[in-house]
Amino acid sequence: MSLHIPFDNSYAALPDAFYTRLDPTPVSKPQMLAWNDALASDLGITGSDATVFAGNIVPKGAAPLAQLYAGHQFGNYNPQLGDGRAILLGEVIDKSGTRRDIQLKGSGPTPYSRMGDGRAWLGPVLREYVVSEAMHALSIPTSRALAAVATGDPVYREQGALPGAVLTRVAASHLRVGTFQVFAHRGHIDELRTLADYAIARHWPDADGPMGLLSAVCAAQAELIAAWMSVGFIHGVMNTDNCTISGETIDYGPCAFMDAYTEGRVFSSIDQMGRYAYGNQPRIAVWNMAQLATALIQLFEDKDKAVEDATAIVHAMPNQLQAAWLRRFGAKIGLNSATADHQPLIEELLALMQTDGADFTNTFAALGTDSARDQFSDRDAFDAWAQRWQATNPDINLMARTNPQIIPRNHRIEAMIEAAVAGDMGPFERLTKALATPFRATDPDLHRPPNTDEIVPATFCGT
Template sequence: MSINFSNSYRDLGEAFSQNILPDPVAQPELLLWNESLAKALNISFTNTFNATTNKEQENDLLAQYFSGNRLLEGSKPIAQAYSGHQFGQFNPQLGDGRAHLLGDIADAQGQRWDIQLKGSGVSHFSRQGDGRCALGPALREYIMSEAMFALGVPTTRCLAVVMTGQSVYRERPYAGAIVTRVATSHIRVGTFQYFAARDDVESLKKLTLYSIKRHFPALISASDDKAINPEQVLAFFSAVLAKQIPLVLSWLRVGFIHGVMNTDNTTISGETIDYGPCAMMNDYNADTVFSSIDRNGRYAFGKQVNMMQWNMTRLAETLLPLLSGDEDERVAQLQPLLTQFHQDFEQGYLVMMAAKIGIDEPIEGDASMLNELIALLKKYRLDYTKTFTALTASLSGSAIEAPLVDALNEWLPRWHARIDDFKVAAQQLMRKNNPVVIPRNHHVEALLERCQESDDLTELHQFLAVLRQPYTLLDDTTKYQDAPIDGDKGYHTFCGT
């Protein structure tokens, strides 16, 4: 297989990772292969497969490579080191306990991407874990990340899911699987915390310089690419902050609840990572939370902006040693950036919500109109996705169902008056921002259950085909638009480890 690997993160040195090979598995079998992603990454098989190679042989070879049984040419696998605040409690050593970074590759545009196996065995970061992943969580990551990508949400993606032929034990035995994750990098807030917690300033400098080169190369001058100065550190922090705003706002736009926004699950690239306890909101409620491990609602739907601000403050703390002046002076350099971050989030939220009701440029009075709508959504327990879908369709003359009309009867005239002069443009904007279908929790769970009981993937591919066009009504879309009858009462998601 022709993949032109670099191992740039490994080259940072032993302090950053452990050199370790994936643990072999018994009977790898390719279950899912993301052909469109492979093409986007410029992954070629021309040197591996020939005219006499049949599909079964191709899949067998892919299964060997993306289970870790065979090493791709140029790959030097590592387990990355990082720390993290987990539900507010700091753990100084987490790291890849069941993942192996195979290396990074460049696509046709020169953008670099990490290729990582997840569920591929233990490392010295495993903390008594088995290093494995069950089939259900692997499929969930594939489904959810593809859905999020199509929804326009910044996200990691999945290249492959391979069954291992071995069982993993959680509450009971489950079929094991390995998922191949693709990301612009796996550098987290927790990666910076790892070195800050050890007072390892030299490694912190090295990590920051690497991060700038990888994600924000415009901040590095060609004449000085081996060191960083305090001004570049501040510019780097500002750039990282800017990445988080569209990330979280896009979660709020589509009703996504991450479920485990720990600092080790917050990337500096602003990509959604870790689809374990995630879920989608049905009836609007800012306090909605489904994660079984989020017992106090720390990462509830409506708290995600505040928690990202909290996480970014933790990142700011790690960068203090790289700035000039005494501690107070260093804090004073970062504080205005965090203040601006808060203000940008507030303005961004207004613009995002305004777009959902067809307003491109909010003016005075729009915020109160939106707040009134949100209050009605909560009061009448209106379905978040269905409400905005109905409002969008109503601009083409589709009747709004009676329960929704009754709930919004005083609000609708105010909205119509606001957009009366630009209804066509308003509907076009709403169609871009309001999906007609999302990966509803009950459909995802039902499908995962069936996939774990049967090797028939017909329905999975049907579901994915719909989710990959979430703003278009296809023949099969209506099968997946319904809200759960019980409103997901008692529903819980789990991290999968």
């Protein structure tokens, strides 16, 4: 069946200041490694073609472009970033009526590459494919993976020559906090207003102007971060250019899921100060929203009033985060309507887990069974906690729907990548299949934490 993508492009209709039009850079030997049939069907795509998803052929109806944005990276403002190794092919309207971007990642250099090669190697492509699809299965808002294609060309990194690949990523959009920042920083108010109007129409049509947009994005980000926390996910690079207006998880670089629970856990090899540690993610989300607020304030003539309104919205976000966190973690211990009175019970369990190095995922998955106490060396302390917990009459069925049995563990991802580099896609297929049903124990060997010699202490972004 020949490939057909029902493009319906809107971002390409915005002024040229928002992007640079260019085609992907062709590769030598495109080979389809993974294709997401279910997602393709949802997007109305028929057929598949490695030459298209490698960037060798621009499909009919596409409007390829690289988007412009800026951003704070580890707290430092970079005035121009942009898609340095990605091309937005265009948009489709999916079966639910939602507009979604189709983007090639690793598709060659662009004017925003900042001396980079614009390419991706196989490891990060497969990592993002696996982890983003796992997040979708966990019902956490996320970009999706449609295809992974080998290029046949080497990519050079610190490790030497590595096999190249291109990921086809699908997202509600690729609008970021940094997209607003670049125009606000430059004083391009007309473009900033156009962008705000576009974002409202596309994502938050009920929002009342820029302040309504800020309020909607803050609420979405609060829910998203609470969802991350509830599954032990660490994004790794919560820069403002990786923070979406839609409230989706995007840009899976040095991300990871925790094994042993540690509040200060960091995986990113470049996060030397722990800015984006697990426990810091709520605080950073608020900080990022303050940067969005700073940009949107430029749209108002009465700056004092705008600052007052934006400050109130951003200052309300910690309470939104706390409420979302309490609801999520309450459900994890079987409480349908957790209140502030239950928070000490949750925090005590987390403290016991941190003291004993208990596995985050397996501890919650085992609650209510005899094996739960096996996660702890101080079983008496856990038993005392469990006695108080049982007095709350936890809903075991709620816990089963909330606590995954399986997550994409780092050591399994690294083993999968190593096998794929050697030409064996079997571990990738096994892992992807198991992660599609995270609340069912279908492959017990994939549930276990890493042995000492399997621990992956750091992850890398792949650029």
